[in-house]
Amino acid sequence: MRYITDRKRAVGKGSAHTGAEHHWFMIVSSVALAFMMPAWIFIFGNALGSGYDAALATMSRPFPAILTALVLIVGMIHFHKGGRVMIEDYTAGTTRKLLIMAYVGFSYVMIACGLFALVKIAL
Amino acid sequence: MAEAKRIERPLSPFMFVQYYRLQLTAVTSVMIRITGNAMMVAVLLLIWWLLALAAGPEYFETAEWWITSFVGDLIMFGSLWAIWYHYLGGLRHLVFDAGKGLDIETAEKLGWICVYGSVVLTILTVIIIWL
Numbered sequence: 001m002r003y004i005t006d007r008k009r010a011v012g013k014g015s016a017h018t019g020a021e022h023h024w025f026m027i028v029s030s031v032a033l034a035f036m037m038p039a040w041i042f043i044f045g046n047a048l049g050s051g052y053d054a055a056l057a058t059m060s061r062p063f064p065a066i067l068t069a070l071v072l073i074v075g076m077i078h079f080h081k082g083g084r085v086m087i088e089d090y091t092a093g094t095t096r097k098l099l100i101m102a103y104v105g106f107s108y109v110m111i112a113c114g115l116f117a118l119v120k121i122a123l
Numbered sequence: 124m125a126e127a128k129r130i131e132r133p134l135s136p137f138m139f140v141q142y143y144r145l146q147l148t149a150v151t152s153v154m155i156r157i158t159g160n161a162m163m164v165a166v167l168l169l170i171w172w173l174l175a176l177a178a179g180p181e182y183f184e185t186a187e188w189w190i191t192s193f194v195g196d197l198i199m200f201g202s203l204w205a206i207w208y209h210y211l212g213g214l215r216h217l218v219f220d221a222g223k224g225l226d227i228e229t230a231e232k233l234g235w236i237c238v239y240g241s242v243v244l245t246i247l248t249v250i251i252i253w254l
Contacts, residue, residue, distance in 0.1 A: 027220065030213045037210060041203070045252035048172070048199070049191045052180045059176060068173075076166070079159065086156050106163065110170050117173035 022081060029078040033071070040071045059121045072114045076107035148227075151234035155212035158205035165202035168195065203248060208241035 013019035047058040058064050080103040087099045168190055175186030189195050215233045218224045224233055 027217065030217065034210065034214065037206065041206070041248060042252065044169070045203075045248065049187065052176070052183045052187075055176055055183075055187075059173070079163070079166075082156075082159050086160065110166055113170050114173055117170070117177040120177040121173075 022085075025081060026078065029074050029081075032074050033078060036067060036071050036074070040067050043067065056121065059118070065118050065122055069115060069118055073111055076111050080104045080107040147234045148230050151212065151215075151237050154237075155209055155216070158209045158212070162202055162205055162209070164198055165205075168198060200245070200249075204241055204245040207244040207248070208237060211237040211240045211244075 016022070043058065043064045047055045047064070050058070059068070083103040084100055087096055087103065091099060172186050172190055175183045190199065215224075215237055218233065219230075224230060
């Protein structure tokens with residue numbers, strides 16, 4: 001018998017030790033993406049297949065460039081955190097650790113490459 | 124009293140293939156996971172396209188040829204549907220997180236909205252962008 005009250009057992013951050021932080025991040029980023037994606041799909045859809053000059057003109061304008069950067073950063077962090085939930089559901093041990101590393105690595109490489117390209121196009 | 128009681132918990136729908144009959148709500152939920160992860164291919168292509176755009180016209184030709192080729196189009200259209208499905212599915216889970224729409228009838232209705240809505244939004248997007 002452990003002499004703790006019901007309240008004491010419920011207080012704190014639970015077995016995950018981080019409380020609902022992860023889930024809350026997914027909610028915040030999903031709402032942000034919900035506002036950004038329709039406009040971004042439209043801009044990117046028009047730029048894709050429009051030829052080099054038109055695509056360059058689009059991506060060097062401030063709004064498409066800033067929106068693409070935001071979608072990329074928020075989207076990729078949302079991606080690796082969401083992927084992490086899947087990895088934790090289906091795998092364990094070293095496989096789990098390596099897959100999480102791969103997802104995080106992939107996301108940040110995509111962010112870095114995308115931002116580099118956007119800056120180079122803008123300058 | 125304060126001891127955590129061992130109770131018989133219901134099976135998680137996560138085990139739906141072995142122990143659960145396939146249900147609309149479970150399938151529409153796991154589809155969010157599949158579409159979200161599948162979009163990594165589109166991200167890879169998009170970043171390649173952006174880097175090619177920054178690299179100059181000659182290299183851009185190569186990248187754009189691949190992305191607008193038959194396989195590239197297939198991936199792009201598939202990803203367009205995937206993103207709309209993930210979008211509607213995400214909104215559905217925001218509704219669930221708010222504690223609403225959890226009765227079976229509404230939950231299933233929201234599931235069908237994701238399935239049909241994603242197809243409608245994909246077709247609409249294609250029409251708006253190409254016309």
